[in-house]
Amino acid sequence: MANDTTFTRADGRATNELRPVRITRGFTSNPAGSVLVEFGNTRVMCTASVEFGVPRFKRDSGEGWLTAEYAMLPSSTHERMPRESMRGKVKGRTHEISRLVGRSLRAAVDLRELGENTIAIDCDVLQADGGTRTAAITGAYVALADALAYLQEQGVVPGQPLRSPVAAISVGLINGVPCLDLPYEEDSRADVDMNVVMTEEGRFVEIQGTGEHNEFTRDELNQLLDLAEGGLQELIAKQKEALAGELN
Amino acid sequence: MANDTTFTRADGRATNELRPVRITRGFTSNPAGSVLVEFGNTRVMCTASVEFGVPRFKRDSGEGWLTAEYAMLPSSTHERMPRESMRGKVKGRTHEISRLVGRSLRAAVDLRELGENTIAIDCDVLQADGGTRTAAITGAYVALADALAYLQEQGVVPGQPLRSPVAAISVGLINGVPCLDLPYEEDSRADVDMNVVMTEEGRFVEIQGTGEHNEFTRDELNQLLDLAEGGLQELIAKQKEALAGELN
Amino acid sequence: MANDTTFTRADGRATNELRPVRITRGFTSNPAGSVLVEFGNTRVMCTASVEFGVPRFKRDSGEGWLTAEYAMLPSSTHERMPRESMRGKVKGRTHEISRLVGRSLRAAVDLRELGENTIAIDCDVLQADGGTRTAAITGAYVALADALAYLQEQGVVPGQPLRSPVAAISVGLINGVPCLDLPYEEDSRADVDMNVVMTEEGRFVEIQGTGEHNEFTRDELNQLLDLAEGGLQELIAKQKEALAGELN
Amino acid sequence: MANDTTFTRADGRATNELRPVRITRGFTSNPAGSVLVEFGNTRVMCTASVEFGVPRFKRDSGEGWLTAEYAMLPSSTHERMPRESMRGKVKGRTHEISRLVGRSLRAAVDLRELGENTIAIDCDVLQADGGTRTAAITGAYVALADALAYLQEQGVVPGQPLRSPVAAISVGLINGVPCLDLPYEEDSRADVDMNVVMTEEGRFVEIQGTGEHNEFTRDELNQLLDLAEGGLQELIAKQKEALAGELN
C-alpha cells in the first residue's frame, strides 16, 4: 500500500474520525418509531411501522417478519434525481440498498419473540452526502427499538424481540489511505469502498467491499476492518445514548 | 344552512383560525430553494431545483417552465401507505395534487422573465394531518422565491421572474359550520371540502370545492370563500415574513 | 374586468348559449346503461355497468359503490394521441378527470339504497372539441339512471338509489368576457377555465376554477357561476327529457 | 366430418350468409379517415391518422410505414372488461390482433408510393359480438382509402399508395358445419375458428385457423376457405360501394 503520508481530508477530519453524528428520536409522530439520523450533512428519516400479520411465507410460523425500503428524495442530491414512482421503476441501487437494510435490521430482532407481526422499516434520505445506507441502518435500529418498546407497552408482542444494537459505517481507500465514514466527495473517488454492519458484540452482520476502481489486498482489507470496528463502537455508543434519553 | 351553534373544534381553535404555521427556509442545502412548512402537525418539505433547458414543447420559445411533483412518504400517515415506486404506479390522487401544485406555482412566476430554464418543485410530505396540498403550495412559493433569487445572483435568469405571493388554504363545512384549515380528523368527515389558492392581490388562482358527502349552496360557497380569504392573507404575511429574514 | 364589448364567438353563439346538446340512450347494448352525449362536436360514449359485490373497503357495510373511468380514444383529438395502454401509464389529466367524474356521479346515487353492488361508469371520448369532462358527467347521469332502472327491474337493488339529476358545464373568461360551454379553440386560450357540477336543486357538487393564464376576482367568479347555473338548468332539462323518452 | 344436417343458426342465417354489414364513412372528423363498421351487433370505429416522418428503421428509405392498434372499450363486452391502461399492461390477445391488423393493412398500401409518412390505424371496438378483428380490418381499409385520398389532395403523398381492397372474415365449424361470419355465441363454441384476409384479386394476405377444441382435416379446411372466399367477395363489394359514395 502506497499511503500518501501528506494526506489530509477536505473536512479536516482524522482518517479514523466519524463525522458529527446526531440521532433525533420522535422525529415524526405517526409511525411507532421515527428517527432523524445525521452523519455530517447526510440526513435520513428512519421509521418503523407495525403491520399486524405476516407475509404469506411466514404465515402460521409463529414468527414475525421485518421488511425495509430505502429511497432518496429527488431533491436530496446535488443534482435533482428523477422520482422513481414517476419512472414506474425502482433502480437497481435502490433495491440493493433496501435489501441490505432489511438483512441488517433482521439481525437486530428475534423474529420468534415478535409474534406474527411485521415491522416495516422506511429509510428516506432527505439530504445525501455519502454514507446514506450506513446512516439508514444506524438510525433504523433506534426507530426499531422505539417501535418494539411501543408494541410491548401495547401488549401486542409476546416476548423480548429486540436484540443488541446493530450499526453500519463506510470505510474506503482514498489515495491508498484507509479512511472512515466517507462523504460524497471522497466516496466518488475512492479506490475501494466498503460498508460494514456490526453488532455491539463485534460480530459482523454484513461486509460489502468493492474495488471497482482498484482491487485491494488482504492487508488493506484488514486495515479497513480495524478502522470500521472503531467507528462502529462509537456509533453503537451514540445509539445507546439516544435510547437512554427521553422520547420526545 | 343548519349551523350547529354549540360547535367546538377538537383542537379548540376558532372556526376562522389557522393552525400554527411555521416556515423554515434553507431546510436542506442541495436544492436552490428548500423549505420545511408546517401547518400544525402537517409537515411538508418543499424544494425548488433548477434544470437548464426546457421541455420540448417550450423549446425555442424564449420562455421557461415549472413542473411540480407531490408525494407522501409511506410513513407520513397514521397507517403506513405502500410506496408508489414499489407499486410501479402513481395514484390518481398524487397526480391530481401534483398538477394542482404545478398550476398554482406557475401563477407565481413570469415564464418569459425566466429564460429557457426549468424549475422543478418537489413537495414531499413528511407528516400528514390534513391540508398537505395547501401547505405544499404555500411552502413551495417560498422555496421558489429562494431559488429564483439564487438564479439571479448567478446571472442565469435574464429578468425578474418572481411574481407576488401565492398561498393556499382549505376550508370546509363541518356539521354545517364553515371552518378554516381542516386537520385530518375534520377533513375526513367534512360535508364540503374546498381548497383555495390566491395571490396577494386577492385574485384567485384556483378554487376546488367538492361536496361529495353533501352538496353546497351558493350562500355556503360565499361563506367559505370569505373564510378562506382571511386565512390566505395571514398565510401570505407569514410567507413575506419568512422571506424577509436571513436564509440559513 | 376589461370586457371586450365587440366580442363575438367563432361559432356565433351568444356568451350564455350552450352548443347543441344531444343525448342518445341505448347507444350500445351490452352495458346496463349506455348513452352517447354530444355537446357540439364533442362526443362521449358513457356507460354504466353493474358488478356484483363491492370493493374491500365497503365490504359488509350494506352500502354500494360507484367508480368511474374517463379516457380519450387516440384518434379523438386533432393530432392523434398515444394510447395510454401502450405507454403502460395513465396520464395525470386522465386520472384527475376520472376522479372528478366518480365524485360527481356518487352525488347522484344513494349508496345505502344500492345494496352491496358496484356501478362502473366508463366515459370514452370518441371526438374531442372541449368540454369532454362536462359532457361525460352529464351523459353518465343518464346512463346511470338507465342502469339503476334495469337493476330495479331485475330485483337486484333493494331501494331507490337514484338521486336527482347532476350535470356539468364549463365556463370561462375569453378576453375578459364570461362565456358558457367552451369548445377547444376557446378553452385553449381562456384566461380562466371553470367546471361546475350541480344538482337539479341548484346545489354545487363540485366547482373547479383555474386561472393559470390569469387569476380572477371574486366578482368574475360570481359572473361565471351565474352563467354556469343557467346552462346547467338547461342541461338538466335535456337529461330529464331524454329519460322521459322510450329507451331504444 | 359428421355434419349435423338439422343445424340452424340462432339468428336464422344461412351458413354462407354474412350478418348485415354497414360501413359509415366520416364517422368522426379529426382523423384523416374515420369509419364505423358494423357486422351485425359488432361495431368498430376504425380511423387512419397521418404522422409525418417514419419510425427509425425506415428513416431515409424513401418509404413510408403503417402501424395499427386494436383495442376493446371496457364496456364493449357483455361483462365489462378491465381497462388495459389501468392494468398498465396490454393483453396478449390485444397485441396479437393489433399485429394482424397491421400486417393486413400494409398489404393494402404501397409503402414506396407513400413517401416517408406514417399511417396510424386505430380500431376501437364499441360493441363486441364476435368477428371484431375481421370487422376492424374491413373497416380500416375504407378509413385508409379516405386518409390516402386526403393526403393526395394535400399534395403530401408523392404517388398512388392505395392498393386494391383487403377485407377479412371469420369462418368456423359449428357442430361440424362450416359457417360464415360467427357471432360471439357461435365463436365461443366453435370447434374450429378461422380468420381469412384476402385481396380483391382473391389472393390471401393472411390465414389463421385454430382447432383448439378439435383439430380439422384438409378437407374441412377447403370447405372453410370456399365459404370465406364467397363472404370476402361480398365484403369487398360493400367496401367499394361505400367508397363510391359521398364522404359525409
Next chain:
Amino acid sequence: MANDTTFTRADGRATNELRPVRITRGFTSNPAGSVLVEFGNTRVMCTASVEFGVPRFKRDSGEGWLTAEYAMLPSSTHERMPRESMRGKVKGRTHEISRLVGRSLRAAVDLRELGENTIAIDCDVLQADGGTRTAAITGAYVALADALAYLQEQGVVPGQPLRSPVAAISVGLINGVPCLDLPYEEDSRADVDMNVVMTEEGRFVEIQGTGEHNEFTRDELNQLLDLAEGGLQELIAKQKEALAGELN
C-alpha cells in the same frame, strides 16, 4: 406462380428437406420434463413444470390447464436484443408466439384426464436461426410427454392425459418456390411465411399463413400445405423416436 427453376438453397438442402433435427431429453433436471430441441442452428430449451391447482376460471371444473411462455434470450439473435424484463414490457411478437404454443400444446393433452393440475410450458430460445416457434412446439410436446409420465408415476394424475404427438413446421415461398423449414436468412426474405401445427393423424391444430410481402393464391397454399405435411410426419417420427429412448 413464377417458380425459379434454377433455385438452390443457401445450405444446399432440397426444398422439401428439414434441417438436421435433434431432440435431447432430460436437458436440465429441475422441471418434470426438459428438452433441448435443435432445428439446424435454432436451439430451444423446452420445459414442462407442474403446478398443483388450476387458474380461477378452471376451479372446481375437475379439469386441468396448460399455459405456455416463449421467450428469446437477449444473446440468442445475431444482434443482441434488449431483455424484456428490463424494458418492463413483453413485446407483441412474444405474446403472439406464447399464445400459439399454448393452444398447440393444449391440443396434445386431454384436460379432463389431467385432473386439477396445471402444466406450465416454457420455451426459451438459446440460439435463433428461424423457425423458433415451430421448434418450440415440437420440443415442448416431448417435454410434456415426460412431465405427464412423471406425474402418472407419482400417482398425481388420475387418467391418461397425453394425446397423440403434435409438431410444427414452417414453410414459405422463396422467389416463388415453396420451401420447407426456413432458416432466418430465408425467412426474412420470404414472400409468404406459414406455420403449420399438426397431429400425428394429419389433422391441423393451427395454420398461420402470412403474405405481408406478397399475397398467395389458393394453389400456392395447397403446395405449401403438402410440403408441410411431409415435414411434419418426419418430425413426429423424430418425437416418437426420442420418446422411445431412455430418459437421461
Next chain:
Amino acid sequence: MANDTTFTRADGRATNELRPVRITRGFTSNPAGSVLVEFGNTRVMCTASVEFGVPRFKRDSGEGWLTAEYAMLPSSTHERMPRESMRGKVKGRTHEISRLVGRSLRAAVDLRELGENTIAIDCDVLQADGGTRTAAITGAYVALADALAYLQEQGVVPGQPLRSPVAAISVGLINGVPCLDLPYEEDSRADVDMNVVMTEEGRFVEIQGTGEHNEFTRDELNQLLDLAEGGLQELIAKQKEALAGELN
C-alpha cells in the same frame, strides 16, 4: 467457533473442495463470446456481445463501457419461478446480482483500451443449484476474453483491454464449519454466506459476506477468506486452461 468435527457434506466433498467445474467455450454462435459454465449442477450461459458506441455518460470520453444482466430462466429452479418479463418488474435480487456481475467484470477490462465500445454481458441461469452468481462471473470472464479477442481480430478495439482473470466463489459456515462452493441445499441453511471475487494476483474485487442467520467473528471471516482464496486460484487455473484450448 463451535466446529462440528463429525461434519460431512451431502455430496461427500471436502470442505475446501470445489464442485466439478466445466467451462465450454463457443456454446452458442451469435454473440462475440459465449460460454456455458457449470459448477456441479449449476449451469449458466454467459455471453459477451458488442455494441458500438457507449452510454451517454461515457460519450466523448474515449473510454468504453461494460454492462451486465443476470437472470434465471423460470424453469431453472426446483419450483418454477414466475418470469420477470411477465410480472413487468425485475426483482431486487436480480438487480443486485446484475450489478455485482457488472462491477466484477469491469475490473477485468481496461476501459481506456476498449475505445468507445460497449460490452454487454448476459448471464442466464439454465439450471440453479447454488452459486449461480459466482459461476456467472467466472464464466463471463471467459466469454469476455473471447469477445475481446474477436474485436481485436476485427480491428475494432484500439488497445489491449483484457486484464488478468477475475473469478468468484461462495464460501459459508455450515453448522459452524467453513465450506467452499455451497450448493443450494447448503446455501439455504448456511449461518453465514459470502461471495468473494478476486483477480489472479490475489487482489479482491468484491467481498460480500452476510450473516443474516448468525453473525460472524473476525476470526471466522479470516477462515472463510482463506478457503475462498484457495478455491479462486483453482478456478482461475480452469479459466486459463479453457482459454488456452481451441475455440469450437
